[in-house]
Amino acid sequence: MPDRPDPAPPPPAPTALLATPTAATPMAFVQAIGQAYAARGMDAAQVLALAQIPPEQVGNSAGRITAQQMEMLSAAAMRELDDEALGWFSRRLPWGSYGMLARASISSPTLQVALARWCRHHGLLADDIALHLTTTGDTATLAITEARDLGALREFCLVSVLRNAHGLACWMVDSRIPLIAAEFAFDAPLHADAYAVLFRGPVTFHAPRTAIHFDARYLHLPLRRDEQALRQMLQHALPLTVLHYRRDRLLVQRVRQLLAAPLPGQPAHALPQHSAESLAALLHVSPRTLHRQLKEEGATLQGLKDEVRRTRAVELLHRTQRPIKQVAEAAGFENEKSFIRAFRGWTGQSPAEFRKGGVSLEEPIS
Incomplete structure (x- = not known):
């Protein structure tokens, strides 16, 4: 066993599907990582170079990068900043934080229990936002409540937290979980078309809350992963953020x-x-x-x-x-x-x- 915590599943960088070679990830998310560096008085030049993103392109708000580039950038930034939240919250989430959350959920008998634990424990790490899992009729909703102004990183934070929870849920039950809808409590950004890749299904902006909705029956599925699978996943977490599960168990x-x-x-x-x-x-x-x-x-x-x-x-x-x-x-x-x-x-x-x-x-x- 390594002395340091296992690599944690990083909050998913909003990217295109791994199999999609085209540049579909908005440059706005690269800019958000750059702002996290600036807030720490650090230079992002090294991680940009690692991801093969020319510095002169970062300022182009209409620009796009590939999924692979975003994965490399996010992974390197999390290590260099020692912050798996990439500057979203009022305090850092040191390397291993999300791995700890995953371990607290992996022993759950069903996805509903696992997600409920994830929501509860996430609040212990960062009280800037709160995650809530509810069901109404046949629909399950995972919503975010903002406890403070998230500032310029708000969109990047809310999108990534929901993508992380959704990706982890799919991994835990080894199934694609189609989204019925996604809604965001901010205005449609200039790159709104990218949301068709980030959240497959109807997307609404300027909504009363930020949330994703899916069929509640998925909550009753048993978890299909064990501690060994978790250790393997934590060593290769980045593909989880863009993996499109072929199998739908429902x-x-x-x-x-x-x-x-x-x-x-x-x-x-x-x-x-x-x-x-x-x-x-x-x-x-x-x-x-x-x-x-x-x-x-x-x-x-x-x-x-x-x-x-x-x-x-x-x-x-x-x-x-x-x-x-x-x-x-x-x-x-x-x-x-x-x-x-x-x-x-x-x-x-x-x-x-x-x-x-x-x-x-x-x-x-x-």
């Missing part, structure tokens, strides 16, 4: 839910006629990615569609006296004949025979 549930939810203006009992393209758009992935990820989870889109159709048909046959034709339409079939053929394949009975037999929803359907 993907099947999310697809099933979208397939069963009526579209605006549709009757409550009607099933939407989603294509792979429309579903992929709602999930913020490509159709090819959707099919691949479902296959990795042992499912297919057609199989999930059939499952949802069958469930809706069984429910209507069991609980209503609607004509078979109406049940077929509500279950997403173009005509009664194709519905009867599909239903017989699912249950071994025609819809009329099934209804007459009075099979309950709780009984297995072979």
Whole structure:
């Protein structure tokens, strides 16, 4: 074991995805690191050179750098400043601070407990901000309350803290956690277009608070990392800040839910006629990615569609006296004949025979 603390997962530099070679990271975040150096009376020339960022480009607010450059710059600055918060807070967070927070969370049974611990312990290190994890209905919210004026580093701080917590959450459950929305209590910056990379999903500026929102079901996932995995991650923490997890452990549930939810203006009992393209758009992935990820989870889109159709048909046959034709339409079939053929394949009975037999929803359907 080394004498010094393990390298801590640095607060994520807002960057493009690691696989994206284009320069997408706003120069504003490089400028923020430069301001942290200036506040300490130090020169950032060495870390800028290490990240191959010419000093004359730093003043160009419209400039961009690559994810790799931002990673190198952030890592070197954290070491040289001995501050994993890069000057955001009224006191430094010495090297190892975020590693300590990660260790305090890694033994949690679920993501909800882990994030709650992260929020609570973060406040012990820095009282300039407070993190709050709440759930409302099916939505989980991780919000930041500002206890003092964060000054010129405000945007860099708020963006990085949320990215850090989100990235760590994905790592702990080994799953992509798609964001429903992100909101920020500051005006849209000149580089607002970069937020489409930083926070995938709808982004709102000049909001009442700063927060990210995601499906609350992810909070119930068990942690899939242990102490050994944590030690390895702490030695190679920077990729965590930009890693885009391919696997979504709730993907099947999310697809099933979208397939069963009526579209605006549709009757409550009607099933939407989603294509792979429309579903992929709602999930913020490509159709090819959707099919691949479902296959990795042992499912297919057609199989999930059939499952949802069958469930809706069984429910209507069991609980209503609607004509078979109406049940077929509500279950997403173009005509009664194709519905009867599909239903017989699912249950071994025609819809009329099934209804007459009075099979309950709780009984297995072979």
